[in-house]
Amino acid sequence: MTNQVRESAIIPDEALGLRFDQALAIMFPEYSRSQLKKWIQSGSIQLEGEVVTKPREKVIPGMSVAIEAELEIVEEPVAQPIDLNIVYEDDDVIVIDKPAGLVVHPGAGNTDGTLLNALLHHCAELEALPRSGIVHRLDKETSGLMVVAKNANAYTSLTEDLKAREVVREYEAVVMGVMTAGGTVSAPIGRHPTKRTHMAVVPTGKEATTHYRVIERFRAHTHLRLRLESGRTHQIRVHMAHIKHGLVGDPQYGGRPRPLAKSSDELAALLRRFPRQALHAVHLSFVHPETYESMSFSSPLPDDVITLIKTLREDREENLA
Structure with missing residues (x-):
């Protein structure tokens, strides 16, 4: 649901020397800075009758500003009885093994039926916490382990540990191309300059580091183990695509599957129709936020990734014969 927003104003004297986004924050305090920035970048705000898409543009008092945009109305999430695969739970934390296809947070196009809705049904007290206690996210089509805090102390402790890179998160993935050795990708990630739903390696992005090592090589694919130092949106998918080894099943970053000579019909169909990015946490x-005990959890690969690896292995053996 959205509301149409139409606003106009003159840049005040106190905005002298400020950037466009900073001036707008003074002029329109009823809207968040992030919302105003999105409107600038989407071309929804005019300065002196001209569209300006750079938040850092300098402004001068007396300039006219006109906003014509849509404001998304965010409804409060509601508790919903959705099954959760809870690996561990105590008074402070919940560890969940998320299936592929489950959205973590409500948003545009996914207003309910999310992990957050399920958590509120499981533990109503989470409503009082930021993000209902969710410490870190997984993409909709990424499966695997997540930790959720159940109280304010646990949330603060875990989010601080995450920023300090003391929370260890490892993944397995199947990528396109044969990788000869492991390595590290250190490249800044930010919003794609033209595709607003995509992330990309850009000079103005936030620092991001992904370590990877080879588990198994196939004729035209590689099974990897990856570890995150940072936690940027779509980080593994963007970093692997950046080094030309996009994930199988990831049309957003991986591209179309490449034809594989002498492959079976089964493998060709599997690669063409794999329903999601082959990525699992x-x-x-x-460290437990209350007891300071070291907590460690593992999740086996789901059936779809196991089938993919098995079929790639069979293809390799058949073509070596």
Whole structure:
């Protein structure tokens, strides 16, 4: 649901020397800075009758501003009885093994039926916490382990540990191309300059580091183990695509599957129709926020990824014969 927003004003004297987004924050305090920035970048705000899409543009008092945009109305999430695969739970934390296809947070196009809705049904007290206690996210089509805090102390402790890179998150993935060795990708990630739903490696992005090692090589694919130092949106998918090894089943970043000579019909169909990015959060470890005990959890690969690896292995063996 959205509301149409139409506003106009003159840049005041106190905005002298400020950037466009900073001036707008003074002029329109009823809207968040992030919302105003989105409107600038989407071309929904005019300065002196011209569309300006750079938040850092300098402004001068007396300039006219006109906003014509849509404001998304965010409804309060409601508790919903959705099954959760809870690996561990105590008074402070919940560790969940999330299936592929489950959205973590409500948003545009996914107003309910999310992990957050399920958590509120499981534990109503989470409503009082930021993000209902969710410490870190997984993409909709990424499966695996997540930790959720159940109280304010646990949330603060875990989010601080996450920023300090003391929460260990490891993944397994199947990527396109044969990788000869493991390595590290250190490249800043930010919003794609033209595709607003995509992330990309851009000079103005936030620092991001992904470590990877080879588990198994196939004729034209590689099974990897990856560890995150940072936690940027779509980080593994963007970093692997950046080094030309996009994930199987990831049309957003991986591209179309490449034809594989002498492959079976089964493998060709599997690669063409794999329903999601082949990415699973297999390991999670952190220090318990109350007992300070080292907690460690593992999740086995789901059936779809197991089938993919098995079929790629059979293809390799058949073509070596």
